[in-house]
Amino acid sequence: MNAELITIGDELLIGQTVDTNGSWMGEQLNLLGIKVSQISSIRDDRTHILSSLDIAINRSQLVLITGGLGPTNDDITKNTLCEYFDSTLTVNTQVLEKITAYFSSRNLKMLQVNSDQALLPDNCEVLHNSRGTASGMWFEKNKVIFIALPGVPYEMKGIFLDAIVPKLKDKKLVSNVVNKTVKTQGIGESFLAEIIKDWEDEINRSGLKLAYLPSPGIVKLRISAFGGDEKILSQRIEYFIAQLKELIPDYIYGYEKDKIEEVVGNLLRKRKSTLSLAESCTGGNIAHMITGISGSSDYYKGSIVAYSNELKESFLNVDSNSIISHGAVSKQVVEQMALGANKQFNTDYSIASSGIAGPNGGSDEKPVGTVWIAVANKNRVISKKLTLGDNRERNILISSLSALNMLRLMLIK
């Protein structure tokens, strides 16, 4: 079954609102095994809506439409749908009763525009909206199902889950698909592709599908399996993930929605260990990531952001001779920073960073993007040099992710 989504609203086309409805419905339909082939965001414009429906009816079996069902004047979807499906608007007394009850229960005055929401096409099945006053509508034409929903995400989601999913299941329109996403840190997309080439070929031969989803510092691998029993599909995916783990053991930090700072936090909590940070070039970003996780005070004690050399010396006991002979961006200094943090904050583990985040400040010997990272516990300190580009934001982000992955590896090894 091929589905497509049409999201209507001028605000989507001028960058005022990012279309999250399309993405959310895409995810839900995908989980139900329905393939979404297109999401179109279009203007509140009669002609454009009609032509989009005409294109959709010839290539899809299921069309979901959101937006333009509200009570205000710029919402023209309902009238246009009436035109397309040869409907007449008539008062749906059940819906009118519900709208009236909705307003009276909230002690709100009901306006004409509100009661007009009970005016619905006479040849659709009305889908009840328990979260608002704009009903959903289910039409069928030329054996294609068209479903119109309000654009307010909270209301759209309610109707989708309460009314549409059960109805699709009743009609036996949903097949099975299982997806799993593996998250990696520390290896670029093309190097990863090189290492897992044979494994990827076997995935493809088995009729499964692999997608690379790169973002700065992270490459996600999504494996999808289609058709048949869900349990068997999951097992097939797990078989390939087990192989992948042997191919790239150090790079995989989690699955699905896992965040690396959360994975590291859980490891620390499990070990009843504490963490401190001594950040220079990452400038507080690692602290920001760590403390973004609710409950991080269980293991995170605090940080020093030591942007000046004086602070590196006075707070972290970095030897001034090391700074003079090797520079602040060096293995020697970053390792002393990490050891100094554990001592000053009385913690079990620490992370330190020192680098040239850019875009300025580099030299021939140490170009912009040179970053040293160290992680330490009571017994040892390890460090690593990164050679990044000249984008400051990206360098800070990749350095932070790399540092967290280094700590993760120290914790599990």
Add this chain to the structure above:
Amino acid sequence: MNAELITIGDELLIGQTVDTNGSWMGEQLNLLGIKVSQISSIRDDRTHILSSLDIAINRSQLVLITGGLGPTNDDITKNTLCEYFDSTLTVNTQVLEKITAYFSSRNLKMLQVNSDQALLPDNCEVLHNSRGTASGMWFEKNKVIFIALPGVPYEMKGIFLDAIVPKLKDKKLVSNVVNKTVKTQGIGESFLAEIIKDWEDEINRSGLKLAYLPSPGIVKLRISAFGGDEKILSQRIEYFIAQLKELIPDYIYGYEKDKIEEVVGNLLRKRKSTLSLAESCTGGNIAHMITGISGSSDYYKGSIVAYSNELKESFLNVDSNSIISHGAVSKQVVEQMALGANKQFNTDYSIASSGIAGPNGGSDEKPVGTVWIAVANKNRVISKKLTLGDNRERNILISSLSALNMLRLMLIK
């Protein structure tokens, strides 16, 4: 001129990635006076890409395509474009040199998939990508312009701003429109609307357009003027901005792309003053914002993230009795933190934060979202209580922005 955008990638259809490229390009084109009528997200599928191009060529004069230009196997856009535009892939030696330089400057091994990125259609104009290795491509067919861009937002934006905008201007494809955005912090959208009501009415009467662009902690006001001489349009906008400054003097912190942390940084640099931070609930986010600005080491000395009460006492000299009698989230403690930071880091100005970021950890007296902020110089300390919601990320962000605006006001008054 009618434009449409096609964003390619299976990940957009299954809800793994929300399409922000379409929204961003829609905004940029709108600012240039180009009307975007549709954003279509489609699969990495040859037939589908071809049919989408066929539909677009018959209704639009400008088609922007993103995604599928990466080096890995699932990226098929380039070959499909070749087919559609009757191109042959040939090695572009200039691009190959740049890719080679990119890899050698980073001391990275160049793989076949990387050098293949220099294989480009022979009948397009290549748009240089200064931020990555996938070039943009400018095709023309049946008097319609097609522009293909990589899907990585950072790279796409670079090519858009560096190459596409100048080229559209050269070709006189953009009509005159002048936009100016005023950025405010510290006042909600509806309160702001109330204060500037008459001013807004006058804007509308004058044929200019006002848009409210709210985001957590910030409301941007975009004023647009259309048609005619650009200089006159700018003058008309400046007239209204001068009036606005008198209406809301404390809330306006900047214009256009100004970041509040940059504005504060420039004020500190101008005064040759230094800054330190003592963060608790903001957890390093203010440091992250400050150090995100290149050159911030001119004024920013360092921070302590004092997540535990012990650290507040030992590093910042907060009186333990104050913590016992008033709690860590209190006016007394946050003011001592700010004063302690200036003393410990030997700085002229400091910011301190202490609060309950949530979603857990609140009490009846101090519910989640209670945040105290202080700013101090050598002579005085001022503090403010914020009452926010239960969203951790949002609370951290709004607290950081409020703190920076407090410091800004202290610096200019």
